[in-house]
Amino acid sequence: MKRKSASEKIFNVIGYTILTLLAIIAVIPFVMIISSSVTAEHTILKYGYSLIPKEFSTQAYEKIFGFPDDVLRAYGVTIFNTFVGAVIGLFTTAMTAYVLSRKYFVWRNKFSFFFYFTTLFSGGIVPWYILCVRYLNLKEMPMIAQVAPYLLSVFNILIIKSFMQSIPDSISEAAKIDGAGEFRIFRQLMLPLSKPVLASIALFISIGYWNDWYLSFMFVDKAKYYSLQFYLYKILNAAEALARISSLSGHHVGEMPKENIKMAMAVIATGPIILLYPFLQKYFVKGLTIGAVKG
Amino acid sequence: MKHVSRKLCVIMAIMLIAVMPLSACKNSTNTDDTSGLTSNEAKGDSNTENNDTESDDGTTVDPIQEELAKGHVTLIGYQFGDNSVDHEAVLAKLNEKLEADINTTIEIRGIPWTDAETKYKLMFASGEEFDFCYSGAWIGFNSVATTNGYKSIDLDMVKTFAPDTYAATSADRWKQVTVKGNIYGLPNINAKIKNVLAVFRGDILDKYNITSISSPDEFVNALLKIAAGEDELLAWNVGNAEQNGRMRGTLYSQAKNLKDVISGVPLLSVDMLDDSYKIFKVYEDPDYLKYLETTKKLADAGVWSKSALANSDADENNFMAEKSACYIADAFDTFSRNDATMKALNPSYANRYFEVNPGYKKIPEGGNMSMLSINANSKYAERVMMMFNLFETDKSYFDLINYGIEGTHYEAVGETRYNALLPKYNDFGGFTISWGSNNSSLLRQNTTVPQEQIDAYNKSLAEDSIETPLATFTFDDTNYKNEIAAITNIVETYMIPIELGLTDQAEGLEKMKQKLETAGIDKLLEAVQTQLDAYIAEYNGNN
Amino acid sequence: MKQGKRKLFFKRVREYRQLLLMLLPAVIFFTIFSYLPMLGIGIAFERFTFDGGIFHSPWVGLDNFKFMFLSGDILNVTKNTFFYNILFILVNNCLEILCAIILAELTSKHFKRITQSLMFLPYFISWVVVGAFAYNVLNYESGSFNTLMEALNLQPYDFYNTPKIWILIIVLVCAWKNIGYGTIIYLSAVMGIDGAMYEAAKVDGANIFQRIRHITLPSLVPTIVILTLLSLGGIFRGDFSMFYQVTGNNAMLYSTTDVIDTYVTRSLISTSEFGMTAAAGLYQSVLCFVIIMIFNALVKRYNKDYSLF
Structure with a gap:
């Protein structure tokens, strides 16, 4: 040394x-x-x-696991959402980013704008909800409803795009001369080279799904399809709204959720993602650097 | 560059193509909707059908039997909040009864409290299929009604399918749930009369030798004594808008028998006993300024926290957590629902109830405060009415949805009282759906409430309730939404800190007046006065 | 001439067919979930009714926008939103870059992994809980801060009546919560830097600070630019739950803590109108659009590859 x-x-x-x-x-x-x-x-x-x-x-944990079936089912739903969402989402995000990072693709800025524009303007929740419920029928497909709307994020696309732009063109050009198609260059060259950024985006997408309660809130009626965070959310956020509504309506609305349960649920919800993170961290350390490829 | 526009055109074209079927769909559903919505027409149709069958058979067919003959129906209903204690068991029992009586079962879906208002409206916006839901003025009844979310209710149909309800509900109640000429809700039969009481911890009162509180001054003195003597405990927890509203009621409006004319805007009030019904701005009333002096005194004495505004805990929770000595409660709910629970959880408290403004005038809650409404696209309005009839007028149903299963959750004591079983576990919040079908004449009170308390409560209701057109007046804010939004904001921003005595009151008041004037308070006042005058004239003409 | 252009267009489509095919899923996704609902912007100009829907509700022009401007506070609130976001961008990015560089350079593997994970923890604490903690620490009578002051015989501090201090509190809390997240992006960018450059610099005798100054930082510029641009695109949007929960929706602090989102929500408590909500959103969108067009153009002039589009 x-x-x-x-x-x-x-x-x-x-x-x-x-x-x-x-x-x-x-x-x-x-x-x-x-x-x-x-x-x-x-x-x-x-x-x-x-x-x-x-x-x-331990009264809080006893209460939460007082309905172990519900918690476990919620875990199951969330793990499914996270896994499926992360795999499909990451791949599509990276593929889109790859195209936008090609300098010889003259329409790349137009398409970038096409995507970016959606982050600036939105029709708001009403038309989105109507579209999802009335035309896409997402309420009838709770498992799809909790994954599909969040598959792609412009933020993630542009982060990966920026990373891929920093990879020297010479690498993909060489492959192109060897007759490789775009998809092959993407899959066999750019994906492995982008491991560090893919690891972070994979983490972001997973966290997004793991922490999501909104899609359940909007589209899921049946308790057996509740995602974990929605299951927790109903308890977490209820207190304040309850107090407000109780006095607005003049009706007594029952006991408030318990503080210690709120906290226990926060612990339970973050636990697994803390376990996933160290696993992904190896890509930050060992990730293939460009130097290694060139060398 | 021209390339770009070409491409844009292509994209636009694709989008248009994608959109067109959408809007076409939209159109077709619309026409469906409207035919369902102008339900007088639709109703007319089904009536004629009924008449047809009658004339064909030559005998009169009981429409209820005929409806039942159509077979089993599952109604989907929405309630607010999470399920109450033992929801599943109670629902199973309820469905058993409904199945036997009207060949119907119900499926209850809940809207979580958070974002309840948004989700509630989205349910209608998306054209979701469900049959009935809880509704109330405080949860956007008027705006859903004016935007055609509910089915309009035909009284003849109520008479046929909910005869007991029809017989027991006064014409006024129906008027109160009428919006732009159509009835959009099934109201509670008996108006609930809101009567707020100050709840004090008896053990603390004893410590300071306070035996009775029967005027705002005595209330204030009690608070001051407790604040001076107690270190760990706040005398009273106020902070958010609603707690603030209760404080204003107790220390200002009740004594003067005032009523706000626009719900949510506590600035425009009217004296209930004054026949001229002249609306005035509270902050121009000398008594309001006196009230501010009082609250300043209370704030300075540390009756509530200096950080009260940031404290979002409900006052009742603070009270239960040994953080405050008093809170303001609604007697109606406390006596009939959670009194036993409170006493079981904190036996040392020895709660005592006081009417701070004895003899203040109480007005029955408008019919539009709590209802069941039928969704515009429901196909089973008849069944909903039949169900409602049972909920509201059949004591066995009423007890079940309010107190749970007899023997497990409660024990009936006579006709008007009940013993709470497992009070620590169940606070008798009831199915929230039960709020929509409340009937105070069937209500039971906890046996934990002393008889004198109930007698006093009943007496004050009997002697002090008044009938006034104000009870049922609702301001049509269609053209004043902007002003109301701006003014609501000002109330939250300026009025509450001023009333809590945490800022310089004179300066704050001046600033608030200024803001209110630019936001159009005078325009609003004029509009409400005009509408109110017209309403009073019509009311007097009718009665 | 026209025909030539069309020919060129189709030639390009052929040339790019693989790329276009790869873009297709994303285009479909955003068309469905973003562009179709975007038609709903029309609600901002309508009095929405359930039977009329988006296409047949009565048109009210600009009426839905009026409520924001009636009391004259919107200017202050817009300003607050803008400056908070500027502060967030500056503080968060600086701290994140700092952390990423340190994490990349330190040699102790376990220390790095552990601190990196720990720094991510606050991201998972919901704003509701953060708000409850803040109240616990800062409230006047029983907050831990003032209990400590009392023990030290110092004057208690009335946080909830001192609007100015909240600028600091909010900026710190925001950094605290988001640093873990942002650091990862920068860290992955640092990991993507060609290792050979560092080796060459070492051979040339550059010390660690010089290597950071001349290799790492310049290589991070594209990431910094893109993250800043992305943040600028939301510069007139405030994180509602952060501002609402951390301050406990305290009216006495509005002068420094009120942002467009809290202001609008508060206004619409009693008249929740879809049209008015949409109008407020559109107001924010238009302002953001203007800002992003300006800055994107500036960046484009400086370096074409760094711009968003």
Whole structure:
């Protein structure tokens, strides 16, 4: 091992300090969430959140898993959505980005604009909902309804496009001269070369599906198709709306959801994605660099 | 460059082609819709059919029997909120009864509270197929009605298919759910009379030797005493708009018997006892300024938190979590629903109820506050009415949807009381669908409420309720939506902080007045006054 | 002449047929889920009725836009939205680039992986919970901040009555929540940089700061530009739940924390009109459109490849 130079030592000191600080700031609230999730309800209401549970209680988790079938089914739905959405979404996103990154494709800016324009103007929720429900019949197809509308995002397309543009043209040109078609260049050359960005976009798409409650909210009536986040969402956000509506209508609407359950659900929902992330991280470290290909 | 426009043309053309069938579909569904919507016509048709069968047979056929003969029907209904305790079991029991009585079962779907208003309207916008839903002025009844989301209801049909309801519902109630000449909801038979009470923790009151509270001054003094003596506990938790509204009611409007003329805009009020029905701006009333002084005093004494505005917790929750000593509750719901639960969860509280403004005039809630409405595209209006009839007038149904299964959830005590079983587990919120078919004469009260309390409550209702055209007046805001939106915003931005005494009140009031004037408060006032005058004239003419 | 152009068009279609075929799924997707519903922009000019739908509701012209301008606050609110987004872009991008570079250069594998994961955690905490935490820390009587101040015999601080401090709080909270996400994009861009360039620089004796200055940062420019442009495209949109939940929808802070989205939502509490909601959205879209056209043109002039379109 080479000896570290003075500048590297300075850099390391600064780097470790900054990252450690940021990590601590990020992790403290999360510790509070975990701690609150195992605190007795009345203690939270009275004393607020704390880093160490004032009065330990697993009552929240007991309640959530009091209906283990529902939670497990919701997990199943969400895993399905995430997997199918990420695979199809990532592939299509990358393919679109590939075309837009081709410098010899003279219509690339027109198409980029065609896509980008959709992020600026939207007809709003009403026509979108009418289209999805009345014409695409998404309510009848809950599994498709929870995947299809979020398959592609212009943001992701443009990020991958930008990455692919930075890959030297010489690589794909060589393949083209060898007679490779566009799709083959895309699949066999550009996809492997883009691993780092694909890993991040895969993560983004997965997180998007994992955290989505909106599509369930809009299109799913039957509890057995509820996604995990929707299952949790109904409890998480209800408190405030309940209070408001209860007084608007003058009707008593029952007990508010419990604080510790809110927290426990946040823990449950984020858990798996934290497990997926380290797995994807290897692409950031080991990802094929261009140098390696050229070499 | 010209290439581009060519290509754009191609894209546009493709889009147009894609859109055309859409709009064509749209047209065809539209015509369907309208034929369903002008349901007088549609109704007329089915009536003639009925008459035909009658004349063919030469005998009179009972239309209910005839309807039942059409076979089994599953009605789809929407309610708000998540399922109540033991929803499945109660629903199963309910369906068993419905099946036996009217050959019908119901499927209940819920709209989560969050975004309830958006989703509610989207249901109609998308032309979703369902039969009935809860509706109420506070959840956009008027706008759904004026935009033709509900089926208009034919009274003859109600008479036929919901005879008990028809007999028990006064003509006024129907008038209250009429929008632009059509009836769009099945109203509660008996108006609920809103009567707010201050709920105090008895143990805290004892600590400060407070025995009775029967005027705003005594209420304020009690709060001040508690605030001065208690360190951990707030005397009263106010903060968001609704809690603020209850505070305004208790400390200002009730004593003067005022009523807001536009719901959601607490700026324009009218004296219920004044026959001239002159609307005035509250912030120009000297008593309102006195009220502000009071709240300032309370705020300075720390009766509520300095950060009250950022606290979104419901006051009832704060009370239950030992964070505050008092809250304002609706007696109707507290006595009949959650009193037992509250007492079971916090036995040491020894809750006491006080009417802060004894003798203030109460008006029955308008029929349009809580209803069941029938979806414009429902094919089973008859069955919905038959179901509604049972819900609202048959005590066995009423008990089931409000209190659950006898023996499991409650135990009937006589005709008007019940014992809550498992009160910690079940707070008797009821099916929210039951709100739409409420009937206060069938209501039961918790046995945990002392008889004196109920007597006092009933007495105050009997003596102090008044009849007034104001109860049923609704402002038609079609042409004033912009003003109302701007003014709602100003209320939230300026009025609430001023009333909570957390800002410089004089300065805030001045700024609010200015903003209100530019937003068109005077124009709005004039419009409401004109509509109200016309309404009063019509009302007086009719009665 | 005309015929020539048509010929060229068809020649190009033939030439690009593979590329066009590869674009087809995305084109179909956006046509269905974005362009068709876009017809609904018309609602902004209508009094929407359920039976009339988008195509047959009565036309009301610009009436739906009026509510925003009646009380004269829209200017302030628009300004707030704009400046918050500028601050977010600056602060978040700087921090993200910093983190990405450090993560890429540090050698301890486990430390990197762990901190990277931990930094992502706040992204999963919903704004509702963030708001509840904020209230817990900042409220006047029992918040942890003031409890600490009290213990130290210092004056308590009234956060919920001090609008200015919230600019700082919101910017920090936004950075805290999103840094993990943004860092990943930059990190993947750093990973895409040709390793040979670093080797050559090392041989030339460049130290780590010089390598970052002369290789990493310039290579990140396209990513920085594209992310900034993408953010600029939403510069007149505020994250409703962030502003609403973090401040607890506190009226006393509106002067510095009110953005278009919260303002509009608050206005429409009692008259939820589809047309008015659509009008507010269109107002934001038009402003964003103007901004993005200007900046995209500027970027295009500087380097064609960096622009969005």
